[in-house]
Amino acid sequence: MSQPPYPPQGGQYMPNGRPRPGATQSAPGAPSFQQQPRYIDYGNPRAYDTSVRPASGLTAARFAPAQIQRPDQAQPQSAWSTQTRRVQEVSQNPTQLPAVSILVWISAIVLGFALLLVLGYFFLEFVLTASSSPVWWPVTAFLAGISLLVIALVMFLADRWDPQPFPLLLIAVFWGAAIAAFGSYWINSLNSLLVYMVTGSEAAMSFAGPVISAPLVEETTKGAGLLVLMLLARRYFNGPLDGLIYGSLIGGGFAFTENIIYYTRILEEAGGAGVLILFIMRGVLNIFGHAIYTACTGVIVGFVTRKWGTIMGLLVFIPALIPGMLLHAAWNFTAGLGGGMAMTVLMYGTKMVVSFIFLLVIIALIWDESRLTRVRLGDYANQGWLTHEEVDMLATWKGGREGKRWAAQIGAKPVMKRFIRESADLASIRQRLLADGANPKVVQIERNLLQRLTSNRQELLSHAR
Known part of the structure; x- marks a missing residue:
């Protein structure tokens, strides 16, 4: 079930959220957030239910349970729900959202230079x-x-929900x-050489290299990139889709670097026609090969991270490599059988199937x-941050299209797109708080996003006037 709303503190309400008998009623025109928001049960996907978990052990939350934040001032009316021209007074100085850290940009630049060096090496070798x-x-x-x-x-299209x-x-x-391809190239070469030195058999080397060494080494070096991304920007690694x-x-x-290696090798053996045939086999019919292997690891790590938190996501890394390794080994083994x-x-x-x-x-x-975005935004709607109509608009493709179409009519489409994007980010942060507990840094991110939520709603109302 969705998390029930927390009643406002003070003497006007009882702990169950109902008005205390004899308490002074709200004055006419009082902000709606001072009254108990209308509560709707949005359910809770069983796969991501964090309410039942042991108090200790690996799957326990690292921090105390995260209580959902309540508005401390009147929220703007919903331009989407009412399409009204009235604007209520809200804070005009929201905290800016933290961007990705400078370390992320430095890492991207360093890895970009590393890729140039790797490609330069293979060009020089050729x-x-x-x-x-x-x-x-x-x-x-x-x-x-x-x-x-x-x-x-394909990944750009998949990433449109929460970019x-x-x-x-x-x-x-x-x-x-760069890192995974170049590292695997040398480690696999060394492993094949060791097998040949030990056995003296080219057949053993031809089997051990593709079927044993390649899956183990390549899936590990590729999977290590997932850990790097999680450590660099845990905020943006929030589930199986991200993984x-x-x-x-x-x-x-x-596959990009590996394909260059294979294409240049076949060029020496079969010329341009051989390159074209291999391109069709590797670059068209087997285009998603390496993507699928590493995606298996990413989905498992992402799911565990969303369900049980960051520590468990890191600990599950080794077991998460196994499905990709098995698929990789099966493909290489079958490819080595021949059979015409x-x-x-x-x-x-x-492979196409x-x-x-x-x-x-x-x-x-x-x-x-x-679905999870709708559930988590529903938690905030039950606290008064949003209306339930806005939840339906923000958390469904149909609602998003209708919202952007309406916003375009009032000249606020960029605002609506930002509203949808940041709301999806807020839902992810809420799930992370449920999985990891009330990490102070994440609570601050949630607070910033809630302020941005208020600012976006305010701006939509100003356009609707």
């Missing part, structure tokens, strides 16, 4: 060792970039393309995110 013209290397990079662009566009800061998305791509988006971008970045055209058709047909399921999972997680 020039020094390949017999083909250096002009071919940019061609292979362009083909690899097409696949990355498609993945990025993540752009530098964090860059960090995800750069980590996969899927970050994981997919890390996997897409990794029939096996190839079966492999890529199966998995990719279709992956897209369905994205849709399901977007729906799950909107």
Whole structure:
């Protein structure tokens, strides 16, 4: 169930929220927040219910239970609910929202330079060792970039509900393309060499490299990027959809660099025609391969973080790698079996089915995110911060479209878009407080967002006059 409203302190109301018998009634025209807000039970998704949890142990909240904040002054009337032209007096100096930290921007810039160095290394290696013209290397990079662009566009659409800061998305791509890809390249090469030195068998090396080393090493190096993002900006890592988006971008970045390596290798063996065939196989039919593997880790870490808090999200990292590793190993093992055209058709047909399921999972997680947003914004509506009509507008695709269409008619569409975006952020913060407890820093973020909420509603009313 949604969290019931907390009654105002003082002698006018009893602990159950009802007016105390004999208490002085509110004067006519008194702010509506001084009266008990209309309460609606928005339910509570069982998957994210934090009300039943042990008081100690790994799944216990790190801080005391987070009580939902109540307005301490009259809130503006809802322009969306009433479309009124009256504006009530509210605070004119809201605290500004904290932007992503300078450390996030520095990390994005450093990783960007790292990617340039990695690409420069592979270009130099191609020039020094390949017999083909250096002009071919940019061609292979362009083909690899097409696949990355498609993945990025899909994630952009998935991220529209609660958009993540752009530098964090860059960090995800750069980590996969630079750190994970380059680190895995050398570790896998070393592991294959060690297997050959121990066994003296090329067959053992050919099996151990792709089927054992690659899944273990690559999923770990890619997954480490998720931990980096969580530590850099925990505020924006709030659930399975966030984990899927970050994981997919890390996997897409990794595949970008790996595809360049494979395309340049096949160029030496089969020429331009070989590059085109491999592009269709890797960059089209298997476009979501690495994105899916790392997204599995991201979804699990995101779900556990939302349900049980930050510490459990970090501790579940190793088990969360296993599904992606198994899928990766299964694909590489099947690819090494051979079997001719029939096996190839079966492999890529199966991969396309998995990719279709992956897209369905994205849709399901977007729906799950909107459902939880409605529940958590309902908590604030029950405290008087919002009207229940606004909750329906802010937490549904249909309501959002109608709200932006109406706001455009009064010249306030940018305000409405900001109102919707920051309300989704507020809902995520509320869920984090329920999972982690009343972390003072997060409580302050919630307070800032609530002030922004009031400011956005005030601005919409000023346009509606």
